[in-house]
Amino acid sequence: MKTLIKNGMVVNADESRRADLMIQDGTILTVGTDLNPEQGCRVIDAQGLLVMPGGIDPHTHLEMPVGDIRTADGFENGGRAALSGGTTTIIDFVNPKRSQSYLEAFDQWKERAANATCNYSFHVTVTWLDEKAEQEIRLLAKDHGVNSFKHFTTYRDTIMLDPDKLLRSFSLARELGCLCTVHAENDEIIRYLQHKLLAKKITHPKGHVLSRPPIAEGEATNRAIALAKVAGVPLYIVHMSCAEALRAVITARESGQEVYAESLCGHLLLDESVYYHKDPEVAARYVMSPPYRSAEHRDALWDGFKAGHIQTTGSDNCTFTQAERNRGLHDFTKIPNGSPGLEDRMRIIWSEGVVSGRLTQEEFVAVTSTNAAKIFNIYPNKGVITPGADADIVLWDPEAQHTVSAATHMQAIDYSIFEGMTFTGSPHTTILGGEVVFAAGQVTALAGQGKYIARPARQRIPHCHS
Numbered sequence: 381m382k383t384l385i386k387n388g389m390v391v392n393a394d395e396s397r398r399a400d401l402m403i404q405d406g407t408i409l410t411v412g413t414d415l416n417p418e419q420g421c422r423v424i425d426a427q428g429l430l431v432m433p434g435g436i437d438p439h440t441h442l443e444m445p446v447g448d449i450r451t452a453d454g455f456e457n458g459g460r461a462a463l464s465g466g467t468t469t470i471i472d473f474v475n476p477k478r479s480q481s482y483l484e485a486f487d488q489w490k491e492r493a494a495n496a497t498c499n500y501s502f503h504v505t506v507t508w509l510d511e512k513a514e515q516e517i518r519l520l521a522k523d524h525g526v527n528s529f530k531h532f533t534t535y536r537d538t539i540m541l542d543p544d545k546l547l548r549s550f551s552l553a554r555e556l557g558c559l560c561t562v563h564a565e566n567d568e569i570i571r572y573l574q575h576k577l578l579a580k581k582i583t584h585p586k587g588h589v590l591s592r593p594p595i596a597e598g599e600a601t602n603r604a605i606a607l608a609k610v611a612g613v614p615l616y617i618v619h620m621s622c623a624e625a626l627r628a629v630i631t632a633r634e635s636g637q638e639v640y641a642e643s644l645c646g647h648l649l650l651d652e653s654v655y656y657h658k659d660p661e662v663a664a665r666y667v668m669s670p671p672y673r674s675a676e677h678r679d680a681l682w683d684g685f686k687a688g689h690i691q692t693t694g695s696d697n698c699t700f701t702q703a704e705r706n707r708g709l710h711d712f713t714k715i716p717n718g719s720p721g722l723e724d725r726m727r728i729i730w731s732e733g734v735v736s737g738r739l740t741q742e743e744f745v746a747v748t749s750t751n752a753a754k755i756f757n758i759y760p761n762k763g764v765i766t767p768g769a770d771a772d773i774v775l776w777d778p779e780a781q782h783t784v785s786a787a788t789h790m791q792a793i794d795y796s797i798f799e800g801m802t803f804t805g806s807p808h809t810t811i812l813g814g815e816v817v818f819a820a821g822q823v824t825a826l827a828g829q830g831k832y833i834a835r836p837a838r839q840r841i842p843h844c845h846s
């Protein structure tokens with residue numbers, strides 16, 4: 381069946397124009413003025429709405445095992461949360477255990493995602509490396525559609541890659557035409573400060589922010605940039621949260637190095653004061669790494685988007701229940717790390733970015749969709765409204781207001797770190813592969829309706845828009 385979207389304002393990263401869209405078989409057929417419905421064609425009136433490429437969240441952790449627990453949001457409910465917030469594609473992370481087969485871990489994650497309601501793809505974390513691992517990584521890149529590999533510089537006991545192996549992994553990625561991504565925090569600084577704080581009997585969640593200062597992130601970002609330069613590989617800094625790290629990125633970019641950065645909706649909204657809440661149960665809800673920062677850092681990040689130094693926004697959706705967080709009430713180092721955001725990322729960026737005058741609507745599309753599509757090589761199938769592109773579309777109501785509450789959200793946790801906040805700008809309708817999957821406040825996507833998106837390796841990333 382064909383679908384005609386009429387009377388909307390089509391917003392792409394480079395321009396906005398009034399146009400109608402004809403969709404057929406999951407693909408955008410035509411973008412033009414005054415298109416007429418054919419017999420049997422479904423018509424959606426987008427008068428007063430913005431017609432934008434569906435959001436791409438390049439950073440989620442759905443149903444991720446961590447020790448004896450798993451993140452609460454899975455691919456079915458998490459995908460519904462995503463669609464209700466205008467996101468149609470997520471890029472999640474496969475985290476092999478040390479010495480686990482990379483191919484086996486990849487298959488496990490694909491099985492978990494079989495019930496996905498939104499489209500999904502995978503980065504793979506390099507947690508260990510020897511010749512066998514390298515062979516498997518080659519297969520992931522050549523045959524399984526993985527073109528981005530993540531490296532942790534902290535979490536020494538679990539998923540941090542031996543620092544002596546980073547350069548080896550980076551040069552393998554270069555050989556394969558893949559992108560390296562890094563969680564950049566200096567593990568030594570963090571452990572030193574954690575011990576000092578615990579020795580002083582500081583066990584409250586505020587120890588989390590005190591033990592992960594911006595200098596730890598700045599140092600690790602600088603180091604990752606230096607190693608990527610030596611290896612000659614493009615680098616992407618995930619969840620960049622502070623001015624120190626941004627300075628390192630700007631210096632590298634200005635010298636011509638291919639470095640990209642992502643910031644999270646939470647870091648663009650919340651303040652470090654959340655960790656000082658007198659009730660440690662409440663403060664524990666905000667524990668994620670790197671931690672939320674002061675206004676000075678948030679302002680720097682917004683300036684970084686405006687200047688094009690930061691290209692993407694993610695959620696890093698990684699949800700743990702209150703009971704799971706309470707495991708660390710008497711020792712902040714034992715609180716499982718992570719935050720929600722998959723459901724609200726686009727609303728937060730519209731409200732804080734566009735409504736507050738920091739971003740244009742075209743820049744909003746760039747930082748919520750287009751740039752991620754380009755960097756992770758799914759453009760122009762995704763990330764743009766143009767003939768031939770996949771019909772993953774959000775009809776955005778720029779005036780709609782949405783108040784977040786744990787009582788009404790689709791995420792599977794029993795609190796919200798955005799509780800009671802009202803955001804302006806919200807999806808009216810979300811379309812996935814040409815099908816309406818969210819309308820009138822209801823998600824109708826079925827389990828398994830989301831598709832796996834293979835992302836082939838390639839040599840050059842196209843120009844990203846600020």
Ligand code: URP
Binds near residue numbers: 619670
């Ligand atoms: O604290 C965080 N960010 N948890 C999720 C895993 C990661 O580091 O991205």
Ligand code: ZN
Binds near residue numbers: 563619669
């Ligand atoms: Zn991380």
Ligand code: ZN
Binds near residue numbers: 440
């Ligand atoms: Zn993450």
Ligand code: ZN
Binds near residue numbers: 843844845846
């Ligand atoms: Zn540009």
